[in-house]
Amino acid sequence: MAAKEQSRGKRPILGVFDSGVGGLTVLQSMLQAVPDADYVYFGDTARLPYGSKSVDTVAKYAVEATQFLERQGAELLVIACNTATALALPQIEQAARVPVIGVVEPGAERAAEASHKKQVVVLGTEATVASHAYARALEARGVQAREKACPLFVPLVEEGWVEHPVTRQVAEIYLREAFAEGFEQADVLVLGCTHYPLLKPLLRSVAPPHVAIVDSAESTAQAVAAKLGARPAGSGHAGLKFFATDSVEKFRRLGTRFLGRPIKNVIHVDLRE
Amino acid sequence: MAAKEQSRGKRPILGVFDSGVGGLTVLQSMLQAVPDADYVYFGDTARLPYGSKSVDTVAKYAVEATQFLERQGAELLVIACNTATALALPQIEQAARVPVIGVVEPGAERAAEASHKKQVVVLGTEATVASHAYARALEARGVQAREKACPLFVPLVEEGWVEHPVTRQVAEIYLREAFAEGFEQADVLVLGCTHYPLLKPLLRSVAPPHVAIVDSAESTAQAVAAKLGARPAGSGHAGLKFFATDSVEKFRRLGTRFLGRPIKNVIHVDLRE
Structure with a gap:
């Protein structure tokens, strides 16, 4: 219409x-x-x-x-x-x-295109991760997904700590847990929450260098x-x-x-x- | 009744x-x-x-x-x-x-009794601090209050990080900001949010040793x-x-x-x- x-x-x-x-x-x-x-x-x-x-x-x-x-x-x-x-x-x-x-389908579509290894890490809220909506959308495109809940990111962004050492440590912990147990080679990171684009520069410097970042807002x-x-x-x-x-x-x-x-x-x- | x-x-x-x-x-x-x-x-x-x-x-x-x-x-x-x-x-x-x-009046009453310096630091959510309810209740008892919003504490507790190094750093930052600018000598710390009792052991070790902790839940x-x-x-x-x-x-x-x-x-x- x-x-x-x-x-x-x-x-x-x-x-x-x-x-x-x-x-x-x-x-x-x-x-x-x-x-x-x-x-x-x-x-x-x-x-x-x-x-x-x-x-x-x-x-x-x-x-x-x-x-x-x-x-x-x-x-x-x-x-x-x-x-x-x-x-x-x-x-x-x-x-x-x-x-x-x-926001899920466009983000998953872009991530599937960008991933050569066909392995993707998705960061999101507790509820988004529990729903497995990204995993389903990615698996339908032949891509394996590791979904990781990051409940501290939203309050850290709202506190304005987008480049703060504490936020960096939290990001290091979350990403270390996500890029593990078979997902060491994952080559795409999906920002599966609309707060996370504000953390993009920090996540860029914390994520492994070979990893492409897909922002579901842009997609x-x-x-x-x-x-x-x-x-x-x-x-x-x-x-x-x-x-x-x-x-x-x-x-x-x-x-x-x-x-x-x-x-x-x-x-x-x-x-x- | x-x-x-x-x-x-x-x-x-x-x-x-x-x-x-x-x-x-x-x-x-x-x-x-x-x-x-x-x-x-x-x-x-x-x-x-x-x-x-x-x-x-x-x-x-x-x-x-x-x-x-x-x-x-x-x-x-x-x-x-x-x-x-x-x-x-x-x-x-x-x-x-x-x-x-x-919970505010009982906590303020207990804090006023416990403070010899008549200076108290109150930790709470953004909304509790903005309301100045504790400051009013303490000032009515002749006690000066520094109210400090700690928006990261609730999500840190819900993440289960009650003894975590990240939580310790956040607590150090919040308490350093609170016990400053004329409140260096404050001798009581009020836990003005019902999530904070789970952080009591950590806050005890981060707060200055002379400070008494008042838990509004107990009061x-x-x-x-x-x-x-x-x-x-x-x-x-x-x-x-x-x-x-x-x-x-x-x-x-x-x-x-x-x-x-x-x-x-x-x-x-x-x-x-």
Whole structure:
């Protein structure tokens, strides 16, 4: 539907959903890949993080977010949250009336292309790892996956310690545990959480030198651009609207670091009203 | 009401509320101080953590928990969560039909008694620190407070790294920042989050030797015992019932470490049903 409408020259309205500000790294990549669009971003900050919660709970929250973004006019929905994608993509697709793109398939696709050894390490939240969504997506492409939960990375990023010696030690521990027991030769590292792109420089220096890093935020933005297809050049200025379920000040403050540009006009919503 | 009923020999029903499993450290202390009671514990695990959320959101969640525990027959309510107490005690007291005890006042009272220098350092979540609830409670007792947010402690405890070198370094950084700028002589350290008692041995070895550690979980249990007053000896066996809003398996698994004994019979509830 979105593809059809924009072929007539209309700017598409793209809905982007995350549990918090992490999905803004996906939005940042999308703004580069598809600059001529109107974006509606929804961060469910009152109920974050999803990464430590169960399938049923995450699915319920994600479906509510989907319906909210459709009410805002979204013609294409990007689930910019690895946990929500990994746990609830089928439920979201069933509830949605518009096309849905999650972050797992694009990341897995890119990783499978990049891996010569056909062995990949995926870093993610506890819930993403427990779902084995990446392992399934990679195995379907003939690639073996070692999934490693990194529950300290999100709080370290939110503490602002992205280049901190403590974060380096934590990364060394997590990567040592991941690149072991048959995965010493794995040649791709997937950043399977939208907070992790902020740790990319540090992870680059900690990961074995032969390892390529695949950022699921970038892969997803490319998948969105491919889905929308070739489009006539527009103003090149994206429209941006932000909604959050908890404090708008905190969303603005924390979000600016994830989006890489100042955030204005955050609107508070309560999905239960 | 609780005090009156138990003076007739009836076991009191005590409601205990936290955003997750952290309040089980308070329950553990209560089981020692008041063993002859029926406990109903509610962990709002589907919406945790409260520590990074706003006043309005935490107050709304806490009032819902209060009403749930009253429906379970609670005659006295313990808010075993520093953030909920710090941000929403007045709203909870207004909504509750039974007496309410929070963790901040008992911890502040004990800290004020223990401090000769009348200078105290309080460690807590971001939201507890931003509320300045401890500073107000201590200043009312003539004690100066330095409140220090320690957002990495909760995930480090949940990762199980309670004696880990990384946790030690994080603790050294946080305490160095707290015991500075006029607070070098502070002689009491308040553990203002229910996760922190698990870090007590490590914090004991990192904190300056002259510093006394006040555990708000213990102080609160003593306040509950005092409120219930002298009671006839009973069976000495507490009744325990647990409710959680997210996965009951995870509550059982993680909670056992916080309660210090196996947890059975966790019942899932959805407050919106």
